[in-house]
Amino acid sequence: MTDLSAVQVWTYVLVTVTFMFYLYIGWWARVRESSGFYVAGRGVPAIANGAATAADWMSAASFISMAGLISVMGYDGSIYLMGWTGGYVLLALLLAPYLRKFGKYTVPDFVGDRYYSDTARVVAVIAALFISMTYVAGQMRGVGIVFSRFLEVPINVGVVIGMVIVAFFAVLGGMKGITWTQVAQYGVLILAFLIPSSALALKLTGQPIPQLAFVFSDLTEKLNQIQVDLGFKEYTEPFRDKSLLDVLCITVALMVGTAGLPHVIVRFYTVPNVRAARWSAGWALLFIALLYTTAPALATFARYNLLASLNGKTIEEIEQLEWVASWEKTQLLKYVDKNGDGRIQIAPGDAFLRTDGDLNLAQPNPATANEVYFSADIIVLSTPEVARLPAWVIALVAAGGLAAALSTASGLLLVISSSIAHDIYYRLIRPTASEGQRVMVGRICVVLAVIVAGYFGINPMGFVAQVVAFAFGLAAASFFPIIILGIFDSRTNRTGAIWGMIVGLSFVVIYITGTQAHKIFGTDQPWFGNWFFGISAEGIGAVGMVLNVVVTLVVSRLTAAPPRAIREMVESIRHPDHPAPALILDEESE
Amino acid sequence: MANPRSETSTPSPNDKHRHLLDPYWRANQRLIWTLLAIWALVSLGAGILFVRQLNAIQLGGLPLGFFFAQQGSIYVFVLLIFFYAWRMDRLDHKFRLDVDADPTPPPQAH
Structure with missing residues (x-):
């Protein structure tokens, strides 16, 4: 038992030290004005923004559950690996530089201005709120689970501790505090993931770099053999439980959904210029790739180890x-x-x-x-013990899991509060609000959002996986197409964009609710099966996106062209040196 | 706020380069579509559509298609983004659109 208590002591020490560190950063980066609160004063260097984006993106699910899921799914788990990284290419090439050029604070800002329509703005705000709330609820649950496992407190107590800490960062520091805290959290979470993975790779293959061990050892072949001997299919066998078309659609939906997620997009508003937005997307994916190329290696090693050490x-x-x-x-x-x-x-x-x-x-x-x-979760959580690492590494994994959950939760809460305080309160309700009032409303909204998120953390919805599919499907079928077309097709007009969103969103919502009715509403049967070529709820966002694009393009060409001012705005977004239209408008209105 | 008066912003400090702006956008688009073709080829192509065929080939201890799906495509994604950032820096410079090098930067808020 001495061993266990050593782990606990180390966990308390490391969690306390890292949290003091985050708190110090949050205090150091505290802000007073609204541009600091929403977009960190646009002064974040590209590499730092990359690290913050990576921490923002990689949640408790990426850190704890993803390797485990891949371990169970084998090849089919590639949907998460390609889907959650490939979206960054779309972001870097098609979205980030132009949205940064446009300026402003939020995604609904762009949608509302580009399509000269408050209706479009409201649809965008609702979609942003729904997507972010879905996500953050899962994160608060993740915080609670990590606390309960490592500090041996009840899950609900863990959720409450997490709520207090997240609220502190977000209320005090706004985007600036969150950004710099996330940079630190990235450092903690990546070390916590790489050290145990590397130790397990060394133990099983004699090669400490997991990516090299994955390719240059015969472990995967051995695992394939064990799987066949035990009556499973080969680990590397493609399309075990999902059809080729479904794998394709899910991957595309996750890629496109990633590129359309408001809390990811908003990160590119925090850098100084268009050039920094391009580079920072590269840094973000490099930092993400460190974990995402290690996870499949760990998945294989851990499954091999588990089967070999237990069976028979x-x-x-x-x-x-x-x-x-x-x-x-x-x-x-x-x-x-x-x-x-x-x-x-x-x-x-x-x-x-x-x-x-x-x-x-x-x-x-x-x-x-x-x-x-x-449980799939033990693939990551048990690795340090399996590899016989010292107690402090086990404690580091706890600190890493917490860093992953907290950094994602705080980024999401900021998007929620800016949606309410900026897009609704300032843009629609009180355009005359002062700087001070807007920051104050932003802070109040963070507190409210934390409370709502905490409620869902303590009373988790029974269909979290379906809701996440929803979030990606909605982002894919709504934001992504209208932002891309808003930049690359100056002929796209208000009517086209609104109809595109309506058709894309309704198709996805009806399809997901219908195929998942038994889980969402508790009906005996789903209302209908996967009637669209067997594509599952997770992949239908890809179809919704295509529908949205087609409808938007066709309707735009059948109706009047957008006003000249809008076409000039699009022209200006495409060129890094023109003054950003949105920023000038802001200057004038303040 | 639904109708941004963007005409206030368009007379750019660059009017003398205006004829160069379209080639800039065309070159940018060409680059984007080329890189996206590679993006689709390694992930959706090698990782999914042709995974069975590629799995007949071994890369070290992994079937090649499986390698693309779980490792290779991610490496290519990272390279694509950095390559794009690097090429766009050069393109901006060629068309004198790089903000950093401009002695009189356009007005920016904050």
Whole structure:
């Protein structure tokens, strides 16, 4: 037990030290004026913005759950790897430089001005709020889970601690405080991910760099062989559970959705100029790629290790593995000798019975030969113990998981508060509001958003995965097409954009609610199956995007061209040296 | 605020280069579509559409298609963005649109 308490002591020490560090940065970067609050005074260097974007983007789910998901899905897990990185190419080439040139504070600002329509602005605000709230609710839950696991407090207490800390950063520092805190959080989370992965790679292959170990060892071939021996399909076999078309659509929807997410886009408003926006997208993806190329390697290593160290072993042998005992206590791992042969076998299918869709670890499932249940989350969480790393590394993983969850939550909360305070309060309700009033309303909105997010963190919705599919589908079918067309097609007008959004959004909303009705509304059956070429709810955003583009282009050409001023604005967005129209307007109005 | 009076901003300090602006935009678009073609080829092409065929080839310990899906495409994405940033710096410079090098930068808020 001395070992466990050493872990706890280290966890308290590292979490406290990193948090003091974040708090210090938040205090150092505190702001008074609204441009500092919303866009960090546009003074963030490209590399720092890249690191902040990476921390903003990589949530507790990327840090803790993604490698585990890939480990279970094998090749099919590539949808997350390509989908959540490929979007940055779209951002860097098609969106970031132009939105930065446009200036302003939020995505609805661009939509409202480019399409000279408050209706379009309101649709954009609602979509931004929905997408961000969906995300942040999951993050607060993630914070609670990490706290409860490592500090051994109840999950709900963990959520409340997280709420207080996030609110402190966001209220005090606004975007400037959040940006610099996120830079620090990136450092913590990437070290916490790379050190254990590298140690496991070294232990299993003798090569410490996970990416090299992945390509130049025979571990994947061995894993394929074990999978086949146990009755699974090969790990690298494509399209195990999803069709080619579905994999394609999901990947595209995630890529396009990523590029349309407001909390990612807004990061590119914080850099000094167009040039910095381009470079900073590169830095962001480089920092993200460090984790995203390590995760699939870790997924393979950890699955190999798990299967090799548990399957066919006697109960006594397994009981001697310290990490098994430690994770069994958290209910993330459970084994039972169903056939009474004194050994543990792994096979396809659930080891335990499900009640209402959730596994019931008290009731072994007699229908399968599988005797082990493990949560995908232990792939990352158990790595330091499996690789026999010292206690401080285990503590570092806790600090990294918290950094990942907190940095994403604070970035999202800022988007929510700016949507309400800037897009609704200032733009639509009180255009005469002073600097001080706008920052004050922004701060109040952060507090309200934290409370709402905390509520959903404590009372999680039962269909989180479907809601996330929703967020990406909506971003893909709404923001992405109308922003791109707004920049690259000066003929796109208000009527076209509004109809494009309406058709794209309605198609995606109807398709997702219909195919997921049994999970969202608790009906007995989904209203309809995946009738559109078998494409699942996660991938339908790709189709919604195409619909939006087609409708927008056609309707725009059947109706009057946009006013001359708008066409000149588009012209000016395309050229880095013209003065930004939005900034000049702001200057005049203040 | 629905109708930005952007005519106030368009008479640019660059009117003498105005005839050069269109070639700039065309060159930018050419670059974008070329890079996006590579982007689609490595991810959607090599990683998904042709993954089965490419898996017949081994790269070290990994089937090639699987490698593209889980490693290779991400490396290419990073290179594409940096390449674009580098080429656009040169293009901006060629058309004298780079803000950094401009002795009298256009008015900017803040």
